[in-house]
Amino acid sequence: MTAARTLTERLEACYTGVVHDVMRAMGLSDFTLPPELRPILPERAMAGPAFTILGKVDPSADAHETLLAWTGLLSQAPAGAIWVSQPNDDRVAHMGELSAETLKNKGVRGCVVDGFARDVNFLLEIGFQTWCRGFTPRDIVGYWLPAATNVPVEIGGVAIAPGDYLVGDRDGLIRIPRAIAEEVASRAEAAIATENLVRKAILAGVDPQTAYLTYGKF
Known part of the structure; x- marks a missing residue:
């Protein structure tokens, strides 16, 4: 007998158009993330619960401090989750080669960054789904620090709480509150x-x- 599919697997099989229509019919609003966020692997759907990151720009931070904090973030990300980052920055990349490799090996399903990514050819090569607003070679060193993890974040007017589900495909990204994800x-x-x-x-x-x-x- 085939094992029951997980909620993540079920949602990943439901394209975003129908999820949107269902949530609209339920009277919900403000659940569609900005269309400027695009996947590097548009042919690949992605779903899973959010591991949230809130960040801040701090040009006074030294290189060691920023890298120590960043690697600490990577250590916290749980298997089966989606890395969801509100970096509050539009200058540097918040996902790259070694980070993606680490997260993929930990079982993280992909990432959503309200900002930029880099090392995109490598991300494509390893198949780490990355949603972002664009690309830049600049990194966080000596410039950016995490402020909190597993806290509510907001991306384009959409509030995302830790554990809320995200569903994404070529059409876009949708946030589903954890409490109603099974019903949706x-x-x-x-x-x-x-x-x-x-x-x-x-x-x-x-x-x-x-x-x-x-x-x-x-």
């Missing part, structure tokens, strides 16, 4: 099943309005 997954799976019936009807030549009135979805 179940409703999204049901909606996908209904959409499959609509698709089958359309391919069979049924008028689209008739299909909509029959199944209540389009």
Whole structure:
């Protein structure tokens, strides 16, 4: 008998369009992250609970201090999570080669950085899904420090609490509150099943309005 899929696996199989529609129908809002955040592997879906990082710029920090704090962050990231960073910075990269290798080996599913990344060819080579706003070779050394981990963060007006689920694919990223993630997954799976019936009807030549009135979805 096949083992039951985890919530992460179930959500990863639900494309963001249907998740969005389900959450909108539930009366929720402010859950879609900015479209400027883009994945380096757009063909690969990603889902999982958030391990959150809040950062600050500190040009007075020395190189050792910044690297010690950064490696400490990497040590905290739990397997099965998504690294979600609000660095409060738009000048340097907040994900790169050695960090991605470390996180991937720990079982972290990918990262979302409200800022920049670097070493992108290497990230592509190892298949570490990275959502970011762009790329730069500049790093954090002597410039940036973490302020807190596992605290609520905000990205583009979307509040993300530790343990909230993120679902991302080529269309974009959605945050699902942890308390309703199971319900959202179940409703999204049901909606996908209904959409499959609509698709089958359309391919069979049924008028689209008739299909909509029959199944209540389009």
